[in-house]
Amino acid sequence: MxxxxxxxxxxxxxxxxxxxxxxxxxxxxxxxxxxxxxxxxxxxxxxxxxxxxxxxxxxxxxxxxxxxxxxxxxxxxxxxxxxxxxxxxxxxxxxxxxxxxxxxxxxxxxxxxxxxxxxxxxxxxxxxxxxxxxxxxxxxxxxxxxxxxxxxxxxxLRARNRVESFVKVVLILCSSIAILTTVGIVLSVLFESLRFFDRVSVSEFLLGLTWSPQTAIRADQVGSSGAFGAVPLFTGTLLVSSIAMFVAVPIGLMSAIFLAEYSSPRVRATAKPLLELLAGIPTVVYGFFAALVVAPWLRGLGDSSGVDVASDSALAAGVVMGVMIIPFISSLSDDVINSVPQSLRDGSLALGATRSETVIKVVLPAALPGIVGSVLLAVSRAIGETMIVVMAAGLAANLTANPLQSVTTVTVQIVTLLTGDQEFDSAKTLAAFALGLVLFVGTLGLNIIALYVVRKYREQYD
Amino acid sequence: MTDQNTSVGSTLTVQRVRSGLARRYRLERWFRRFGMMAVALGLSFVLVLFASIGSNGISAFHQGYVRLDITLDEKTLDPAGSRDPEVIGKASYRTLVRDTLFDQFPEVTSRSDKRELTGLLSNGADFMVRDQVMENPGLVGTTHSFWVPVDDEIDMLMKGYIDRNVPEADRRVSDRMIGWVDQLEKGGYLESRFNTLFFTNGDSRDAELAGVRGALAGSMLTLVVTLLLSFPIGVATAVYLEEMAPKNRITDFIEVNINNLAAVPSIVFGLLGLAVFINFFGMPRSAPLVGGLVLTLMTLPTIIIASRAALKAVPPSIRQAALAVGASPLQTITHHVLPLALPGMLTGTIIGMAQALGETAPLLMIGMIAFIVDVPQTVTDPSTVLPVQIFLWADAPERAFVEKTSAAIMVLLGFLALMNIVAVLLRKRFETRW
Structure with a gap:
């Protein structure tokens, strides 16, 4: 049966x-x-x-x-x-x-x-x-x-009380799934990482400058002992994320300011949801767009001006990731700017300040913690973003700050190491979990700081 | 004296203010312009993205077909005259299809030329002819016109993606093939038709035969698992935290956890799924069941947060009224609060489902990236999902897969748009202002 x-x-x-x-x-x-x-x-x-x-x-x-x-x-x-x-x-x-x-x-x-x-x-x-x-x-x-x-x-028989306490137990069990998930993430990532650090020392992993995760399958194989220095991955991740931030922060912030302070309600009602469309597009679509449209375009631009641009340059992935992040920054900043009390603006305008002066000298300083929080959330989003970089950034772990070259990121390496055939006792697969641990801890830290900053700010005007 | 002094002072101030005004107004205008430019830039990104996907993908909904007038000889197909589909299906349709094509070009004689000529047709052509004959055994003994898809490179040529002026060595289609295609086109043997194969086929290595049906079925199965798990669990958690939980450390801890999980990168959930569900519990790889479990964990925070907001929006007076007439706390919730909060919860769930539908990275981790031709039937069958299919096709080298990828993206975006529209309508329809 x-x-x-x-x-x-x-x-x-x-x-x-x-x-x-x-x-x-x-x-x-x-x-x-x-x-x-x-x-x-x-x-x-x-x-x-x-x-x-x-x-x-x-x-x-x-x-x-x-x-x-x-x-x-x-x-x-x-x-x-x-x-x-x-x-x-x-x-x-x-x-x-x-x-x-x-x-x-x-x-x-x-x-x-x-x-x-x-x-x-x-x-x-x-x-x-x-x-x-x-x-x-x-x-x-x-x-x-x-x-x-x-x-x-x-x-x-106190049937109602019995049944209700049973329901309550079920509800509590459901709520504890959130805790279980966190525990599961921490344990699964940590457990495999510890096995990884048995083979490769923590300092080599965090400070080593070469990344080449090819390990020998047979003992007699030559030249593939593997190097697990993750610094090029970290710098690559930071490079792509900072390019994304260079695109997203000015555009997102200025859009938020314009929509909150200048635009008519009608413009706002159409432009805001349209911008937020960008947040609803699956990342695999952005990745395809970056690989198919943006990267060749940048390469062509480089060719015509005599600059050597890699076909999987950090710039293409970073710019597209920036586009993806615009709505995060704009809508979060928009909320923050809108929650600045109107009296502050009125006071500044009454003293004869222009609107831009009011925004720059009064509204933005008041909203700054919230904006910083939203930028931090966006950074953690950029660091954890996978599909865009998998499709548009490279696999070569170059230690470079040149956005026109190819770099690889933490998430790209996790995907590369874990897709396809795998054996669970090689340093190669375990390295992916160590990278996952770094990613989890890093984004978690950013989120906690961001939430702390935002919450602290909120208390000021409530 | 004092009067005069102040008036002199104030005129000075006024002058200073006036002299700076032009500059300040200029700055004001620039600031405003920057804001407008930022919004315009953002909107133009939306436009460019949709336009490039649309212009790349729209042609995938059409496919070149070639007409073959195949003589279905009774002697070769059904010697016994039984008209039994089993028997008819055993004949070599490959030879039949090829011979028909060779008859059309009698000047092609050498083996290598013949091979080049058969390159015009899709690899699936013989199977399609066979299926049609098997479905309709009455065709045996007649000459019937079959429309079969052309090879993807020929399809690209028909759609104008292959530049005929490029030297022959630099393109995938030789001059002779172009000649044949032109000849067929002149004779009315070529036609561009709506590409039904794209919606009825699973994945294939041949671009002209590749379709999204398998991926769509996989996505649907995965979403069903996700919905069945995440909606009840999400609502139960939200109800407990919002309506019943005492304010203590444990509930605080749960809340912090939920908020943090909402911001954990999705790929980490994939690592969790790989380590826990597949390696520890030994669940099957590539299965929608595991995909659904992983996406459940990923979407739960979204659903919980939305459901809690919906519960918060129900005014306390409703609860007090129910309690005052003797309802138990649970009755208050199930009879009064939940029905009022349900539209909001459903909206949140739909948005969570849309998120899950578009998610790729965690599913790569649990092996849903395999090349799977069959359409999955149950939640334990190996399968892939639409975003992963897009990812796989985006990697394929053939030019024809570019338009397939874009078309698959259009299908995905279509579903996402549909879900979001339903969410918006639901909100509009049931939104209550207290």
Whole structure:
């Protein structure tokens, strides 16, 4: 029986349970005062039995699905002859895969031995046994728990409180997913990074000047010991991000000032959403635009003026990334500028200042912390941006500050190292997690500073 | 005396102010102009972006087709005369298609020339003819006109992307092929038709056969998983934090976490998915299920923040009224607060889904970047999604994939626009001002 069918059956049982529980509650009080003498509304008694019918069975079902492979594997290994059990883990894993494929009728690598065949038969037997017992256990549990819940229904049962506290627990569990995600990110990135730092020292990684993550696959290979100095990646990331900021900050900030202080409401109502369109465009589209339109154009421009521009120059990626970031800066700054009290502007204008003087000398200083915060958020966005640089920036880790040359960034390297075939114990793949850790810590730090600055500013005028 | 002094002083001030006025007004005008230029520049970026995608992609919705008048000989196709599609499908349509083409150009005789001539046709031509005959066995024994797609390079030539004046060695299409194409065109054998293959096919190495259906199906499956998980969890979290949670350290910590997660680069979620879902839990690679899980974690902060804003917008009087007539806290929420906040929550969810639909980087990490021809049917089938398909096509060297990529972008942007319009309409329709 399919897992989905089983789930549906359990849910159906739960629906029946709702009806049974509600009816029992009503029947119990039918002679004596009707529903009013119940502690809770009849529906809560229904919900109480329904929860009993569904929750234990579903919990067992989910844990079964997760634990089944592990237990099956252990059973399978213990059923194998002693000499195979003592194989090293990699070869054992391969053999187990073969047996599994054999059992499921898939293609198997190599000849099928008698041992494998018998093991596959065993395995098939285990699986069918496991599936059968899963169905039996879940259904039995559902029915038994239903009966238990149903028998508990009485006019004095505090059904509403019970059901509500259950709902509350579910809500709390949902809220804790945010924490779990953070913990998951930190642990997964940190764990693999620590394995990486076993092979490559932290100082070499953070201070080394050459990046060439090619490691030898076989011991006798020559010339690919790998160099994991990430400085060129950091400088490349900073170069691309600062080009982006050079584009985005002036345009974004001036647009925000114009839309907030000068433009008529009608212009504002059309221009603002149009600018924000830029924020809704997927980054892969920007990447394609950078690689197809901007980079060749810059190259052509360079050719005609005699300057050598790389076809995957940092400039192309940076400019397009800047365009992507314009709406972040403009809409965040717009909010901040709008929250500067009108009295400040009126005061400045009353003293005879022109509008631009008011903006430069009064509004901007008052809004500065918020603007700085929004710029910091934009910087962290630029550093973490992936697709534009993957498509438009290069792979060569050049240590340069020349925007016309090709540089690579942290995110580009993570993608390059982790797409395609990978083995999880080579320094090459683990390096991606170390880079991920740097990226996570860096953007997190920027965000915390930015939020702190923004919050501190907000308190001033609230 | 004093009077005179002040008046002299004030005239001096007035003079000084006046003398500076022209300069200050000039600065004012410049400042204003700069602002206008910034807005205009921003808007022109929008325009250039859409114009370049549109002008590159619009031609992908048409595809060159060539007419082949194929004689479907009963003896070779269906010797027994059973008209059984199984039997008919076994014949060599490759020879059939080629021979028809060779008959049209009797002057082409040598092997290498013949090979060049068959290069006019798409690699999928024989299969398409076969499928049509199998669908319609009555065609056997007749001569039927089939329209099959031309090779992508020929398609580029027909669309004018290949410059005929360039020396022969520098272009992908030889002079002779151009001659053949012109000959076919003159005879009315070539036609530009609406490219239905683009919407009905999965990915392919042949540009003329490549379509977005597989990627679209993958995107839809992924989004369904994301929606089913992130909407309930997001709403539940928002309800707990906004309506029930006591103000303490733990709730503060949850809030800080949510705000930080909203700003974590998306690729980090990909690393999480790779390390936790694939390596630790052993889930299948390239599957929409894992993609959906990763995107759920990524969009949750967006949905939670929007849902909390929607809950905040419900006035306390509603809650107090419900509580006053005896509703329990949970009843207050489910019967009164949630229905009022739902439109706002849905808007936030749609925006989160739009974000998830356009996301590429984390999906690269969990292997959704594989070349997959089949259209995925379930959430555990290997598949790819539309943005990743765009990424893959953008890397393909053939000229024809440039327009395919742009066209796929247009499809993606179309869906995003649709979702955003629904969100805006929803907001307009149900927005309540208290």
């Amino acid at each position: 399919q897992i989905s069918t089983l789930t549906l059956i359990v849910l159906a049982a739960s629906a029946v349970a709702f009806y049974l529980g509600k009816r029992r509650a009503l029947n119990l009080v039918a002679g004596q005062g009707g529903p009013r003498s119940l502690h809770s509304m009849p529906g809560f008694y229904g919900a109480w039995t329904a929860l009993w019918a569904a929750v234990p069975a579903l919990v067992v079902l989910v844990s079964w699905v997760f634990l089944e492979p592990l237990i099956l594997r252990a059973l399978l290994v213990s059923s194998l002859p002693q000499d195979i059990q003592s194989l090293d883990p990699d070869r054992l894993g391969l053999l187990l895969n073969d047996i599994r494929n054999l059992a499921q009728g898939n293609i198997v690598s190599g000849e099928i031995t008698a041992v494998q065949q018998s093991a596959a038969d065993h395995y098939r037997h285990f699986i069918s046994l496991s599936r059968l017992s899963m169905v039996v256990v879940c259904l039995a549990l559902s029915v038994l728990a239903l009966a238990f819940g149903w028998s508990k229904v009485s006019p004095t």
